[in-house]
Every structure is written in structure tokens, then in C-alpha cells.
Amino acid sequence: MTDTRSTPPASGDAPAATPDRRSPVTLSDVARASGVSLATASRAVNGSARKVRPDLHARVLAAAAQLGYTANGPAQAMARGRTSVLGLVVQDIADPYFSTMAAGVVRGAEQRGLVVTIGTTGRDPAKEAQHVAALRGQRASAVVVVGSRTDDAAVQARLAEEVAAFEASGGRAVLVSQESLPVDTVVVENEQGAEALVRALTERGHERFAVLAGPPGLLTARDRLAGFRAGAAAGGGRVVDDLVLHGDFTRDGGHAAMHRLLDSGFDRGCVLAVNDVMAVGAMAALRERGVDLPGAVAVAGFDDISTLRDVTPALTTVRLPLQEIGERAVELLLDEEGGGPRTVRVRGEVVLRASTPDLRRR
Amino acid sequence: MTDTRSTPPASGDAPAATPDRRSPVTLSDVARASGVSLATASRAVNGSARKVRPDLHARVLAAAAQLGYTANGPAQAMARGRTSVLGLVVQDIADPYFSTMAAGVVRGAEQRGLVVTIGTTGRDPAKEAQHVAALRGQRASAVVVVGSRTDDAAVQARLAEEVAAFEASGGRAVLVSQESLPVDTVVVENEQGAEALVRALTERGHERFAVLAGPPGLLTARDRLAGFRAGAAAGGGRVVDDLVLHGDFTRDGGHAAMHRLLDSGFDRGCVLAVNDVMAVGAMAALRERGVDLPGAVAVAGFDDISTLRDVTPALTTVRLPLQEIGERAVELLLDEEGGGPRTVRVRGEVVLRASTPDLRRR
């Protein structure tokens, strides 16, 4: 197995390239110019398994640089039967959760000479499978799906089917966050993180918890909710069922849910949001209603989105190494597969900040 | 490797497609299965200029569906001489400024059946040209470079050269934010927006302005600074030169610059940051030093990053339609070119919030 990637070894700073040439320079041109055969030129320009005599090798490279040769990607892809494309599928690239992860994927991919394409689903899980299918048509060599994890069995089955087809056609696939499928996966330990968060809060004297729980069908949200419950129970506190409100997984979802919670008479306790943006929405709602934050109502989130680290009061949350998750996904992609599907588990780290004051020291 | 495909011509077998087929189905398979020539199959499967008799057309489509045919992207690209890839080059996809714009580009591209690839420069302007070159090698049909706009002439020249080469090879290019090059461009009216912001602030009674100005070589930052100066002058206020501090274009850059500003004795006035993330960093610094915000020191930013809309006090800024900019760039790309390079100008809108109180009403 050669791991000679096709990354043009041409040093980035070619001395006198002439990229203004009109009709594209082909490898044949290079071969002709350097007086070797097409085959030799090909072997010299990319790192083939076969060796080329040093002087010829240098001559070809020089000619390539002089002519401003750039390999024709599609042609290479076709001859090889595979592109060097990594397809990334996310819900919404403007969402910091996904864009941070994407940054990790892009970094990992660029290091390895892969091009990243990005597809978005706009929170429609059915589109994930469509994107994977399209990527298969493009002969992408890898795909990373940062999933939504719904509980819609038909949708999941469709995705599983497409991912299987993708792998069957020779590509590698990694899912982030949905371990139910038989594929390499990076999972976030949502439940464990949520539980640890609430344990830390009960230690600080918080006892009465409300939850802004996100959409009912979203497994990520559900896991976090379960973790909140477990943590509360373990710490002797409790999550009152009446105080579990569902809503969108967005800032506005949190904002609306918090208003509803206040409408229902809630005016003291700790509000746990299943992600940071919802928590921030909740804080906005509390401010609008003139509630003492964090005196009367404390708030905590999940994710530790970096652009949200400067809200006031500083938000207690569970830090997820989002960028690292992206990088790990790429690693998983490129490592030789051992046996069955592997799973990388990533833990969050509880970060206590001012939005959840220590009640016992007060 | 023989490819004796045992394509079962038995039709009407199962209505469901069989995407689990191992060796990829080619157009030849479809042609054979439907009893037409390869040429006809090609014409039927994609929208060729040539017409195909309706019954044949239907038969080919049926066979394609039945066999689970997916076109081989690279092969099509090679035969056509062009892919349907739009290359997007940004500095950092985790930065909300770029990710929001990227979302606009992705949306526009997906609507038009283009695949978006994303390249990042990590704030190194020289990498922009490299990415454009690579995209040319991939025979991308379009490229959008969201630029850094440095004043490094050599770097700019290199980019101009690569973009020209890209266009010469038949692709379309659009730059965002750097109008100095002879290419279609979307420019943000930074100076105008900055001036309008400061005018609005002087109307509210602000008179003494400090500026967190970003890197000296960054033209975007420089334009905004110029706008601040113009606005202050017009409104009878002033930007004291001693109070113009340079630093990174990031949250930490703003944070550090604000600390320096406070160290220098600044303790009253309005701080203008050249972007929102710097403004937020500055607010954090003020909080750390116990400065009355916005009482003693007011703060304003630029961009109106949506995840930053919930900081306290709410940040006065200039709203930029980031997502729309991305979409406009794609439009520019696909429209038939008229004559010379076109320029789309986008204005910002001043948004006054609590971080810059109205001094006269107080």
C-alpha cells in the first residue's frame, strides 16, 4: 500500500512559473519538454511506487515548474478511480458548534492533502443520506457526517444504507454523534457530561432544576436531559418534570422556552439548557423579565462555545473539545481499519462560572 | 480484473433500487440494460442538447433507477473539461464572520447544484493564491475568495495572477472585500459604515473616541479606522491619535489592546473596536478592571455577529448582512458577465444598543 499522496510536490515557490499560459499544460507537455515518456513524467511528478532515476526526476520537475504544470484533478481522480475529497456534512455551517468542528476537520484534512467539501442539511436529517449519496457519485474518498441523531427509524435506516453503499464503493465514513450505526464513530459523552455538571451544581448548593430540553426527537438533547436527571438524583437534588420544557435547539428556542417557564411561575432555581446558545437565549429572557440573574435564577449550558465565553454573567457549561472532535474524526478516517466499527469517546469537562454561584459560600 | 457484469436484464423485479450493488454501475451497464447505445443513455440521463425519443428516454431512466446508477463525477468532469465545484477560500471557518458568509455561499451554491469546497488560510494571505491555484488544478468552475486585504503588494500581485490564470482557464472568480483587483467583487462599505456609526454616537453625545484598530496592514481595519476618524470629525468629536491602538483582529487582540489602553490612563470615553469580537474582548477587559461599562467607558463594534448579540451591555455595532454577502457572491459568479469587472457594494446599518448610552438624555 503506497501512501504517496498525490499532493503536488512542486515546491510552493516555483521560481519562474508562467501561470498565465492560456491552454492548460498537460503532463504530456511536461514529458515532451523534458524528453521522457508520459509514464516517466507521471511517476516523477507524483510519488509513484516506481522509482525514477534522479537526474530524470529532476529534469521532469524542472520542466513542470517551468511550464507551470498543474495536475488535472478530475483526470487523476478518474484514472485512480478515487478523488482526494473528504465530504463533510453538517446541519448548519453558521452554527458555531458545527463551524468549530468543521475547522478541526478542515485542518486535519488539509494536513493530509485532502480537499474538504461541505454540505448542509438545514436540520433536515433526511438530507444527510442524500449528501452521502452525492458524495459517492463524486467518488469522494471519505465522508464525515456530523449527525442530528433523530429517533426517526426510517431516516436512520436510509442513512445507514447510504453509508454502507459508500463504504462498499471503497470510501471511508465516520459519523460524529450517532453511535447507533455500524460505522466508525466519534461520540460525545453527553449523558456523562450532563450528569457531572449537575453533580457539581448540587455540590454548590443548587437543588431545584428546570431544564430547557430542546426538541423531543433529538437524541443529543435527550441524552443530556437524561444526564441532568441522573446527576440531580445522585446529588440529592431533583429535576421536576413540570419544569422540563421542550423547544428549538437554538438561541430563540431557549429564549422562548425560558419565557414560558417564567410564565408558569418559575422564579427561583437553576435552569439547565441542553446547549449554550439556548442558555444564552434564556439569559436574555431573564434579563427582559427583570429576574435577578444569577441571584434568583442560575443558568448553565452545554458545549462551551467560544464566542459565548464573554456573556455576563459568565456561563457555566460543559466544555466540548469541538475542534479536536473534528480532527479525531479525520484521524479515524485515515487510519487503517482494524476489525469492526470503532468508536472514539470524547468527554466534556465541567466549567463552573458565575452564572451558577456557589450557594453555600454566600 | 474482468468486468463481466452479470447484469440481470430481468426488469420489474423489485421496485426498490438496489444501491447495495458492489461494483459501481456504469452508464454502459444502463445502456446495455435498456438496449440503447452508450450515447443515447448519456443523452437521456443528463440533459443534453440533443433530444431522445420519449419512450427510449423513459426506458433508460427506468433502467438507471433500477440498477441504482450514479454518475461518476470525475469522469463527467473530465469529459466535460470542468467540474461543478465552487471553491470557497476563507481565513478561518470557525470565525463567525466567515462561517456566516460561508453559509450564504453554501446556500446559494446548493440551490444551483454546485458543490462547495472550502479552503482556509489561517490568516496567511499568501495561502489565498495557493488555494486558487489548487482550485484551478481541480478544474473548479468558480471560486470565491473572502479576502484579508493586506497591503503587501507582492502577495496581492500573486493573488491577482492566480485569479487571472483561473479565469483564463475558463472559471469564474469573485472576491469579497478586496476591490483593488480587476475581478468581480463584493465590497463592504467599511468606511461609510464606520463613519455613520460615529456620527450616530456623536449625536448621542459621545465626544472622545479611542480606537482598537486591528493589525496595521489589514486594509479592512484601516478603512474602518478611517471611517471612525471621518465620522468623529464630522460630528465635532475627535479620535485622539494617542488612543489608536493596534492589535490582533481577534477577541484576544481586543482584550489585550483594551488593557493597554487602560494602562495608559484612559478611563472615560467611547472605545471603537474595528470588529465585534475585539469589542467583546475589550468589554471583558473593562470588566476585569472594574471600569463602569457603559457608564464611564462606552464600547462599539462592527459586523453584528449574531452569537454576540446577547452580551451585556448589548453591543452597539454596524450590522453587515454577512449571509447575504455570500449569496450575492454566488449570484455574481453565475450571472453572465457583462463587460469589465463588476462590483457589488454592500452597506452596513448602524445598530445602537446599550453599550453606548445616550449621554444627552441621561
Added chain:
DNA sequence: TATCGTGAGGAAAGCGCTATCCAACCACGG
């Protein structure tokens, strides 16, 4: 010196698809 193994260059066969060119075939009009 004759033979074999090895290493490296060259010719050429595709990769899967599009597009050009040809050949049928049709419906007319003369």
C-alpha cells in the same frame, strides 16, 4: 563468456463519460 535477475524507461490499455461525426430514417415537395 553465457545466463539470469534486477531496475528503470516506454508503449499502450484503459478509467467512465461527453460530444462529434455518420448513417438511418422520416416526411415532404418536385
Added chain:
DNA sequence: CCGTGGTTGGATAGCGCTTTCCTCACGATA
């Protein structure tokens, strides 16, 4: 009944590159 366009299918020539094979030269072994 034959000539003329106008259609539409089919054969086929590539697109630019990788990758077998094949060949040849060279040095080592007998």
C-alpha cells in the same frame, strides 16, 4: 418515384492521467 432537409440513434474519438506490461541494459552468478 427520387431528391432534400430535418431528426435521432449509434459508433467512436478523445479528455489527461495512472498503471500494467514489455523491453532493454546492466551487473552478478555460474
